[in-house]
Amino acid sequence: MSRKITVNVCMGTGGIAAGGSTVMEAFRQEFAEVGVDNARVVEKCRLHKVGCRGFCARDVLVDIAIDDQSWTYQYVDEKMVKRLVAEHILDNKPVEQWLVGDDYHTFHDNQEKIILGVLGHIDPESIDEYIGIGGYKAAEKVLATMTPQDTIEEIKRSGLRGRGGAGFPTGLKWSFCAANQADRRYIICNADEGDPGAFMDRSVIEGNPHAVIEGMIIGAYAIGADTGYIYIRAEYPLAVQRLKIALAAAKERGFLGKGICGSSFDLDLKIKLGAGAFVCGEETALIASIEGERGMPRAKPPFPANKGLWGKPTIINNVETLANIPPIINRGAEWFTSIGSEKSKGTKVIALTGKIRNTGLIEIPMGMPLKKIIYDIGGGIEGDRLFKAVQTGGPSGGCIPQQHIDLPVDYEGLKSVGSMMGSGGMVVLDETDCMVNIAKFFLTFTQEESCGKCVPCRIGTKRLLEILTRITEGEGKPSDLDLLQELAEDVRDASLCGLGMSAPNPVLSTLKYFRHEYEAHIFQKKCPAKVCSKLLTFYIRPDHCVGCGACKKACAVKAISGELKQVHQVDQALCIKCGSCFDACKFNAVIKE
Amino acid sequence: MISLTIDNQPVEVEAGATVLEAARKLRIDIPTLCHDSRLKPHGACRLCIVEIAGMPKPVTSCTTPATEKMVVTTQSAHLNRLRKTTVELLLSDHPNDCMICIGSGDCKLQELAYRFNLRGSRFRGKMRAHDRIDENPFVQRDQNKCVLCGLCVRVCEEIQGVGAIGYANRGFESKITPPFEKELSCEFCGQCIAVCPTGALSGKLWVGYPRQQGLEKTETTCSYCGCGCNLTLHTYGKSIAKVTSRQDNHNRGWLCVKGRFGYEFVTSNERLTTPLIRRQKGGSLEPASWEEALDLVASRLLDIKSKHGPDAVGGLASARCTNEEGYLFQKMFRAGIGTNNVDHCARY
Known part of the structure; x- marks a missing residue:
């Protein structure tokens, strides 16, 4: 009897935090103890460390695959390992009570996973496994058969838009950069994921770093860059470590360095660690940071595509954007355009959190209604309480109320109701959340992260926060409502960079949809959600x-x-x-x- | 040349010029606070915002390059509201003490408050309370009056090449400071004071003199070196209250520590006003006329030369000399005395 057994242990940051390393070690010990390596029982048994599979709330998640069949266990700890090995692996009887339930499958079945599909299935520290699933095929194809112009056209046709926040068409951005006369150009991967609660970029790098590298190779070739930087926050040690391993492996195999894949194209990629300033996710501040300056944004125009790093034309793409490039090249722009909505193609990775049953990382086709995300994938509100709003787009996004629950989630849809896609954060709020307090919460963050360069953001966000604080503490005056509205609009319109321009969004959207809550705080001195303790x-x-x-x-x-x-x-x-x-x-x- | 339209008026500018430069060419007044045409544009104060057809939001005219057929609007109700709010925000975190502020009368923020008719601010809240670190002899710093325009940082970096100050902290707590928030340790050129739009930076030597009223202005040339920077002496009676320099001079308003602060000698009791000669060995120095002094120097030089030869004489010129004076000096030694023993203090 010879069976092929694979045990996948979730070793993303979520998995490790829940005890993934201990579980993995327990499996190793148990196998050694019962002699699973013994040929009588098992021909080949492999223990895998895998990246994030999205359902972090159920960590540690373990897959046991025997031949072609696979079972997934949830909430695994080291004490459960003995029984799993004895019953499932040795006796071939899965431990029913520990298996994931139907909701685990509902969670996954409604998703469309271009980016996350591989996560959780390949060892991110092995380039062979990436190559084994067709990795670097797209880079080889581009370098061998396509001109830079062809490559740009293909990405343009795919309709791919920047996944970092603004949703600018990627192919168009590349073409702007390529059109400049310059002796040097640069490509930068923006992995400075700073939104509180957002972890999609970290998960992609931890789970499949080679996809990002391959995307950068293709992008660099298209714009004619010979040097690239991956700007990643130092708070992501595991992602940094896996990137380093991946870069070394890619270089060894000839996917980076001189004459990539036998072509005349050279590319060197470097890692640059960010020190944790939120504003460094803004592209001009990020460039200043790489140059060794204080991370402060510069006025645009000129745009980085014309004048970026060290004054040279530079492309900055987000992690998820770059990870979309290889599948588009491999499967074609037409395939990509078949997914998503009219103006937003492909999928979007979303960090689903808040008062929802299934929190975690999900990937949906663009245009999926909010309702489907919250109730089908998210499993509805915790404790069956009443849905109040969903806050999208990170700390500078807006709050979307019940009346827009059927809204399609894409760039235009979210913008039309005063919110934004941002990097893809989604925080579900229920009846126990006070919207004034929520606005205050997000303003506290953006205000602290303002770089201090321009007046509206530096002082304006501070004053907005002070007014909100006043209101939640029962000190609000009737005139504060207009003052808040006007100041929020002025900060939005007069600020230098995206941080200040979007920081007032939580205030403006809650004032629009939940004005009655503000009024209750100011006129009745009551907090309807019973959150603001002073009231x-x-x-x-x-x-x-x-x-x-x-x-x-x-x-x-x-x-x-x-x-x-x-x-x-x-x-x-x-x-x-x-x-x-x-x-x-x-x-x-x-x-x- | 690039042609564009600003407030319905056509204008042509050189390629690379900014919208602000184009507007100034038309003598259109756009308020600024962080701008100085001698320094790289910064775009921080947001007062020079304009509307440009085709752009979704107002942009800063100081940073935006003018492009062909651009249509610019510099005045609108919306722009005015944004500028006014910006000034109000600045005032909400600024001590309202113009009466006793050293910068009064020479303060851009004061002018802006006047321009937008802002007696106070709609926004009340926390104000910065920075500790005063104030031990150096020249630069008086009042951080609470700083508007974070960044001009001092830029002049120090771009013009002086020193980089003695930079930004620290984030957001509302941002401030300009020397490294590790210590006392200034620089060459004290005072360029930062010259560009500061408010009373945040001033000269310590200015204290005790009137700010504007009663001061008399005299244009003169700095005597410290051959550069001959143009100075404006602000005098009060017989005293110099402060020294500044105009931007339209050949030195573009830039001065060094000597020109800006080294003026106390002018009224010093120890200042030499006539040549002094020691007429007797062991005697004291006595006042003399220039004729007598020059005659003495000439006769002694000739005396030494005839007794010991021309190479017994050497000349060292001062950096205070102009190029022309330096030329004449070496000519006197080489051709007049006949020696190559001549040098200049800036050479060693």
Whole structure:
């Protein structure tokens, strides 16, 4: 009996955080102990470290593949390994209770995975596995059979648009760069993923770094660049390590360096680590950072495609954009245009988070309605609470309310309702979220990350945040509504770079769709979602209180009084509204309003 | 040449000129704060924004190159609103103490507030409270009045080639500072003071003098070296209150530490106003006329030459001399005295 057994352990950052390394080690030990390598049982058993497969909420995810059949286990820890090996691998009886449920399949089946499909199936540290699934075929094809002009035309025809945020047509950008007279040109991969909660670029590099490198080779050839940089944040150590391994392997195999694939084309790629400034994801700030300057944006025009790194024509593409290039070359522009909506072709990787059952990394064809993403892939709202809004596009995106739940998710669709695609973050909010507080949350981030160069962003975002803070603390005045609106518009229209131009989006979209919540904070001094603590009053319902004393014990400021087995009271003058009593009460006797 | 239209007026500019330069050629007034035509454009203050047909949003005219057939609008209700808000935001984080500010009367922010009729700001909130680090002898820094225009950083880097200051921190907490937020340690040329649009940077020697009223201006030439930079002396009675330099001079308004701050000798009691001669060995130096002094030097030189030969004499010229004076000096030594023993202090 000879079986081919493969155990895939999720070793993306999510997998490792959940204990992937321990699980992997446990499998190794168990195999050694029971002698799985023994020819009697197993012909070939391989343990794989794989990249992200998207369903991070269920980590550690483990696939056990025997011959052509594969089973996926969720929430695996090292204690479960012994039984998995004994029952599934040795006795061939899968452990039903630990297998993923139907929702795992619903989560995946509604997706279209051009970029993420490979993640979780190949070893990102092995160039042979990438080559084994057709890797570097596109680069070879381009270098052997296509001119740079052909390559640009093919990408133009595919309709691919930048996945980093602005959605500018990639082929057009390449053609602008190629049209410049210059002795040197550069290609840069923007892997400075800075949106809180976004991890698509990190996952792609961790799970399939060669796809990005191959995309860069094709892009560099198309525009005539001989040097490229991958600008990646230092906070992504695993991605950096895998990139280094991949770059070394690609160089060794002749996919980088002099005379790539036997052609006369040379390309050298370097890694440049970013120090964690959000604004360095903005292309001109990123260029300044590579040049060794402070990461501050420069005014456009001139655009980097004309005058970029060290004054030379430069193309900056996002990780996901570059990872789309090899499939487009391999399968053709027509195939790519068959996916997606009218003006947004292909797929988009989205980091789905917030008050949703299935959080994780997903990839959808452009134009999929929000509703389908939230309810079919996301599995609906946690605890079946009411959906309130979805915030898309990272910290500078907008909040989209229930009335637009059927909106198709593509560049135009999101923009039409005052939000944006951004890098693809999607945070689902429910009835327990206060929209004023949400706007304040995002402004806190953008305000801290403003580089300080231009006045509207440096001082304007600070003043916006101060007004929002005032409102959430019950200090809001009726005139604040107009002031907020006007200042947000002015910051949007007068700022130097994309950060300042989009930072007011959370304010503007919540003012538009959730004005009543602002009004409640200002006029009634109430927070409808019961989030803003300074606007809450805590009191104890006499008919529910059993006098257990739990709330009294939990209160740090001794604001609660009452004898044991007697009804307790809150002294409003002492209460600091921390909510400890609310959390401590097991009888729903503490009310916040 | 490039032809474009600004506010319905046609204008032609050289290729590479910015929209702001084109507008200034037409004498159209566009407010600026972070712009200085002698430095690279920065685009930070956002006051010079204009609308350009075909562009979705206002752009800064100081950074945007003029292109053929461009149609530019410099005044509109929208632009005016954005400029006004920008100035208001600056004022919301600026001490409202013009009455006692050293920069008053020579402050671009003050002018902008006046221009937009801003008594106060709609935006109240936190104001910066930077510690004052103030031990150097020349540059007085008041960070709380800084508008982050970046002119000081740029002049230090681009003109002086020193790079003594840069940006620190992010967002609202951004500030201009020497490395590690220590005291300035530079050549104290004071170019940063010259370009600062507000009272954030000023000269320590200026303190105690009137700011504008009562000052008399005199154009003169710096006597420190052969460059002969043009100076404007601002005098109050017999005292020099400060020294500046006009941009339309051959030195384009740039000065060094000596020209800008080295003026105290003018009214010093120790200043030499006549030649001094020691008439007796061991005696003290006594005032003399120029004729007497020059005659003495000439006779001694001839004396030495005749006794010991021309090579017993050597001449060292001062860098204060102009090129022409330097030429005459060596001519005197080579042709007049007959020696090649002549040199110049800037050479060693």
